[in-house]
Amino acid sequence: MPAEVFFTRQPLVNRQSKIIATRLRLAFPEGVDPMPAAAEGLGTLVDVWPQGEKSVFISSGAPLSPELLNWDVPANATLEVHPFALTTGDGILLTELKNRNPSLCLDFGDDASQALSSGLHFRFIGFDVDAYTPAQMKALVAKTQPFGIPVAFNADSPQEFQACMDAGVSAASGWFFKNMTAPAGKALNPSHAHIVRVLNLVRNNEDTGKIEAALKQDVALSYKLLRYINSVGFGLSCEIQSFKHAVTILGYDKLNKWLSLLLVTASKDPMAPALMHTALTRARLMETLGHGLVDKSEYDNLFITGAFSLLDHMLGVPMEQVLDAMHLPEPITDALLGRGGMYAPFHAIALACEATDGTALIEQAGMLGLSADQVNKAQLEALAFAEKME
DSSP: OOOOOEEEEEEEEETTSOEEEEEEEEEOOTTOOHHHHHHHHHHTTGGGOOOSSOEEEEEOSSOOOGGGGGSOOOTTEEEEEOHHHHHSTTSHHHHHHHHHOOEEEEEOOTTHHHHHTSSOOOSEEEEEGGGSOHHHHHHHHHHHGGGSEEEEEOOOSHHHHHHHHHHTOSEEESOGGGGOOOOTTOOOOHHHHHHHHHHHHHHTTOOHHHHHHHHHTSHHHHHHHHHHHTSTTTOOSSOOOSHHHHHHHHHHHHHHHHHHHHHHTOOOOTTHHHHHHHHHHHHHHHHHHTBTTBOGGGHHHHHHHHHTTTHHHHHTSOHHHHHHTSOOOHHHHHHHTTOOOTTHHHHHHHHHTTSSSSHHHHHHHHHHTOOHHHHHHHHHHHHHHHHHHO
8 A cells, every 4th residue: 555645735836927837745654764655655646647748846855865766757747856865875866867867856955066067957946935035046046047947936925926036937836826815895896796696696596597698798708607617627528508508408506616617717816827726726626525525415515615715815805705795505605714614624625735744634634534645636636627727
């Protein structure tokens, strides 16, 4: 049985506010030899490993050793390596990396100059935000530019992210965009309020003609709704041609799930692409982890809970104010306002997947009786879903 190796994740965001890569941070149980466990745990993910060219950074949280290379490293995976691992020991790691030639990111630090002259090719050079002042990072980025693409790690605030961009890095990892607060007292703008009205009409099972009339007030809404319903992310067997057709095929309850996407993707905030990607990942993750743990009738509500979990950031309105305008089931509202309820553990584990380390994730998974393999695969499947919906 594979070791219980969990991972949390960070998005790498570029200056256009798009998530261009993912960073997986491994978390090991006590008493486990990290690198063999990492190779074994990562090896179980081959069937759900992200496809395409977006890089997946692997931050092992322990000195890289040759044992990790027992994992058949995918072409789009990038191993983070600290200079210490290359400049100490018997040289086996250096030899193996030269022979295997995986994509590498040098975690810049002491002995970096020795690592850069080791003969290895580094695709990326990574700088920890906490280790350097903005001026130091800017100087180091300029100095190391010929050796690899500069990226920054652990940007926890919008100010830190902007400082990284000003320093010249291509992207920075971190959840800084979740740390922007909505101004109190701000009202929903008219376009967002209109989407909320449509959502409420469907949730109240109003006549299809009345709902269609509301949708037609904004032509783009109908177009977006049909595009989402027919997307590969939802895998329907036939193409939905109209709202009436959608009601016939799906029913009102299922439509709530698709309609939730209209609100999630309505934001014009500069950070909207990253926020939307994160919300959709949470939505699919919560829905997937609920399988077998809650009744099937709850799956769509778990999805909606995750999808709406960043609405305050997306719409620039406090969460309580957004929810007051919507007729949502109580378990969704309770989870989003931190009041507990049956969906709260799934919301908590989705948040724990975004934490700095794996402590909370391991605890939440244990409470739900979920294995590392289940959680890790669900995360990667959720990321793939979010990619398809972009």
